[in-house]
Amino acid sequence: MLQANNISYQIGSKSILRNCTIKLKPRTFTAIVGPNGAGKSTLLKAITNEVKLRNGSITVNGHSSSALDSKALSRIRAVMPQHTSINFPFSIEQIIEIGRFPHHTSPVENVEIIEKVIEKTRLQSYKGRTYQTLSGGEKQRVQLARIMAQVWDKSPHPKYLLLDEPTSDLDILHQHALLGTARELMSDNLGVLAVLHDLNLAAQYADYLVFMKNGEIVKQGETREVFTKENIETTFNHPVQMLEDPTTGQTIVVSIPNHMHLEPQKEIRYA
Template identity: 35%
Template sequence: MNALTARAVTLSYGHRPVLDAVDLDVRRREVLALVGPNGAGKSTLLSVLAGDVVPDDGTVELEGRPLAEWRLRAMARERAVLTQEHRISFPFPAADVVRMGRAPWRGLPEEDEDDRVVAEVMATTDVERLAAQPFSLLSGGEKGRTSFARALAQRTGVLLLDEPTAALDIGHQEAVLARAREEAMSGAAVVVVLHDLSLAAAWADRVALLHRGRVTAEGTPAEVFTAPLLSLVYDHPIDVLTHPATGELLVLPDRRTSLSREETA
C-alpha cells in the first residue's frame, strides 16, 4: 500500500488552473522528486498532499484514509512538512524550534524520547552550535537546516520537503538529501520539491516532471531526464550528460545558443 495516494487532483486559484487531474503515488522506501519550471504546480501539489490545501476535485489518501478523516494531531504523527518559508513570530532559540517537532507526541510514551531525538537531529543537520541563537537572526541556510531538523524530529513515516536545499551551500545540500535518502531507506516515504535537476538525478529514486499543472512524465531520473523532453518543458535547450567517472546524470543548460547570440550582437 502507498503511504500517500493522489487521484485526479484538480485545483484552480480564481480563473487560473494550477493542478489538472494529477495522479500520484508516494511509496515507502523511496525518494520522489517533484520537478518542473516555475509555476508548474510543484509546491501546490505538495501542499495538497500535506492536507494544507484542499483541492477543488479529486482525492488524497494518507495510509489508505482520506485526509479529511484525519485529526490534525494524528496526521502530524504520520507526516512532517517542510515549507519554503521559515518564519517564526517570536524570538525562539533554534533548539526550541527543533523541539516544536515533538509536539504531536506530547502526552504519549514517545515523549520520553524528546531530548534524545532533538539532540540527534540537530547533530545530523549541523545546527548544534546554533541551539541558543534566536531563530530570527539565523541566515537563510541556517533557518532551512533548523526547520529540516524540526521536521525530522517529528519522527514520521512521510516527509514532505519543499525546496529543502534552497539557500544551502553544496556541502549542506548533499547532507540534507543524504539524510532524506536515509529516511527512505529506513522505511519512510519522502517527497521533495527540487529545482536543481542534477541533484534530483543524484538522490531521487523516482521523478515526477510537472508542466502546466500536469504530470508530464514519471519514472526513474534516467527515464524522465532526456534532453528533448526537458528542453521542451523548460523552454530552453538542455543537455543531459553522463559523468564519465561516476555514471551519474548531469543536467545542464545548453548555453551555446545564448553565447552565439552575444557574439553576433
C-alpha cells in the first residue's frame, strides 16, 4: 500500500495542504477531484517527494519513502506529471526507453517491453516520430507508455502509477483509452492514483474518490458511496443534478448554469 499520513505543506506563511491522509491500495483506482487551487496536484507532488512536507509521512509498501533511494522508488512507482518539457529531438521509442533506466535489464528485453507498451497505448503508427512533432494529446500517450515501461516488470510487491491530469489534452476516444489501459494494468498488482477534472470520467473509472477543497480532503471513500449531489456541491460550490445514464445505468453529474433555477430532483445513487 502507498499511504500519505496526516501530511501538511506550506509556502511561507500560506498553507497549501492541511492534514491530508490518503491510502492507495494495489488493484484499485483512486481519483482525486476538486476545484482549481484545491491542492490536488500539490498532494500528488507531496506523495512523490517533490515538495518538502511541514509534517506527516509517506510510506510505500510499509517503508518510509524518505528511506528508499530514488532508483528503488522508481522501480515501485511511476509518475506522469501534468506537463513534461523535452528539448532534445528524441524519438518516441527513446522517450519510452527512459522508463527502463531504473532497471538492470538487457537491451533486448527493454526493446521487447517498449514494443509491448507501444502496442498497449496504440502508438504503432507513431514509431520513429520525433517527440516534438506530436500534439499535446499524442505526447500524453507517449508519457503514459514511458511510465508503463517503468513498472512493466513482474514483481511480488505492489506497484503504483501516479497520474496528474492525464486526460487534459486528450479527445474523448483517447481519454477512455488511457484510463481503460490504466485499469487493465491494475490486474498486475498495481494501484492507480489520478488527478482528474472530469467528474463523470472519475466516477466511471475510479473505485475510490477523494474530494479536495482549500488544501483539505473534505470527503473520500468508495465511488458508489461518495459520488453524491451533496458532496459535489459542497466541494465545488456549484449546483448540479445527478442523472442516470439510460445506456449504462451509471449515475452522471450535470452542472447547472448559474442563470437557471431547476426544481430539486430525487438524488440518484449507484445501485
